[in-house]
Amino acid sequence: MLAFIIQRLFQSVLVMLTVALIAFALFNYVGDPINNMVGQDTTQADRERLRQDLGLNAPFVVQFARFVGHAVQGNFGLSYQQARPVGQIILEKMPATLELSFMAAFLALLLGVPMGIYTGLHRSSWGSQALLAISLVGVSLPTFLIGILLILIFAVLLGWLPSFGRGAVVHIGWWTTGFLTAEGWRAIILPAITLALFQMTLIMRLVRAEMIEVLRTDYIKFARARGLSNRAVNFGHALKNTLVPVITITGLQLGSIIAFAVITETVFQWPGMGLMFIQAVSFADIPVMAAYLVLVGFFFVIINLVVDLLYYAVDPRLRVEREIAAGG
């Protein structure tokens, strides 16, 4: 167990270093940092002195180590576009993205799991067929198109919900939340549905496939033979055993929710990290891009790590196999 954790941790650190290296290369070699800082009339000697002072003449490894050291402390330099520390900007934008992502993940689970159970248990009913057809459309419709359609229907035609922004937010320390105002709740509905829809169809299809698989096994037949009620068999025996892969996939999907938030945030002008990244791309704001890259990489590595460890903890077969492999 310990060896497995250490091995996974080592892998995670390696991935993180790779991501940091890419971000560092971006940071240092795209454009000349000196040019970005000084005016046209600075002499060559002054430029050289500045280069020396900033440590830009140091060997590559030293510079990279320094970059990693700063990144660990959340220091990514100044944004070219806003002339403010990047760490500060990200800290401002993070609550919006995280609230949206968690809301979407919550919605996807809340609707996806029951729909999956229903379609798995009543395979040939009209309801299941309809849900499956809708889910296929949901997978094929691009996220941004779903957002546009929702805006068209609920904001433009019906005028029920706002089409952009976060509404009024409440500051709690450095965190800003939209969950404490009615306006904030109204604003999060459309973006959260847009972001959740794809994951919801994915979870639904996964739960359905797992349910069908498990319902075929011998222990379910045996449970039925023992005369247990449908309810006890379906939920007590079958559902419990489908949850392992569901937990894993959902955990991994949390990462892609944060990634897909880029699209949703752009459609709804949601003031989060995704919108910040897209704006950074159009302004060639390298420090912001590098910081976003490192941060998202970090989220992904942590999520992958936790899911792996969780999987290991939940599924006893993995443990046994590893011990046998290690012993033999």
Added chain:
Amino acid sequence: MAEITAPGAVSPSAVPRPGWARFADSDLWWSFRRSPVTVVAASVACVIIGAALLAPLIAPHDPYDLASVSLLDATDPPAWLPGGNWSYLLGTDNQGRDVLSTIFYGTRVSLLVGCSAVLLSMLLGVTLGLIAGWRGGIADTMIMRVADVQLSFPAILIALLIDGVAHSLLPREVQTRITLYVLIAAIALSYWVHFARTVRGSAMVERSKEYIQAARVIGVHPARIVIGHLLPNVIGPVLVIATINLATAILTEATLSFLGVGLPPTEPSLGTLIRVGNDYLLSGDWWISVFPGTVLALLILSVNLLGDWLRDAFNPKLR
């Protein structure tokens, strides 16, 4: 491909027959006809692809001929709505261009980018997969480590990053000329992993089979073994992945263009058209974005359905 035709479907006469008759007799064609959904999907895909290919011939207007475009006709609604004009069936956009014609041309660009990106990623993935599976050792470890790192991030994020970096790297005047190629490369670089992993897996299995050993023993050049003997035997699943990836590639292109890091409005794809139309959505001019969006959704849905069918048809376990 011999493995597509099941033994029962082969005609008793030993005389070689023309390709079409053999195809009409094959399992593949049979399973195609048996699935109405697939037939509908294929028809829709054919209509859209046909319209895109024939765009210059069948488009009612040339949206990029500035002489024929008039701002006076801007944001006309579709023909059947009040204020509509029958010469613009689906209405006009903010610059007075016929929406139907821009969709024809936009689909062309979307398909061009999607197909090129899939071909490029296939080339890259198959090559790297063959190297990894054939050589093993250090090459295998390195290629597969990169693949693992890349797989832990969603492909669309990687495409976005590559595209974004390229955008900030290149000077403006170069950018407008090569945006199309940058976009194709960005999408290709984010989807090669599936090809590489599949090819590597099958290459490792095939490598130890007798026919490869025999070829080695009689002294065939390794490059010839890999291309002439190994490749044909690992390419089957690759074609299925390519079909499924085509839908994803078109979707990725549309998303990047919608986000504003893809194709510019001077060279619009379906995604760019939707982006342009999105700005006019709040003022009620829904047709500028909804019609290209519908075509995009239909295209992706039908290609996805075709890919699913192809996957099942090639997988004897599911029959």
